[in-house]
Amino acid sequence: MAQQDQQQDQQQEGQQPSALQLLGRALTDIRKVQNLLELKYPDQGEAIKMQREAGDLVWNEIQRLQQQQQQ
Secondary structure (H helix, E strand, C coil), X not given: XXXXXXXXXXXXXXXXXXXXXXXXXXXXXXXXXXXHHHHHCXXXXXXXXXXXXXXXXXXXXXXXXXXXXXX
């Protein structure tokens, strides 16, 4: 809900979050779920693996976009 409020505030100010900001938020959420699964449901190996792979894909995309911005 706080994320929705933040998005609404940005929209009201005329600022849209950048792709990097959105990917950063997605990565944070993916890692939170991954950690939750690892702590509370360690037997859910396949779900943990999927979360880890999703996080790695988002992280790689963040790095790629950051490199593009530096060029």
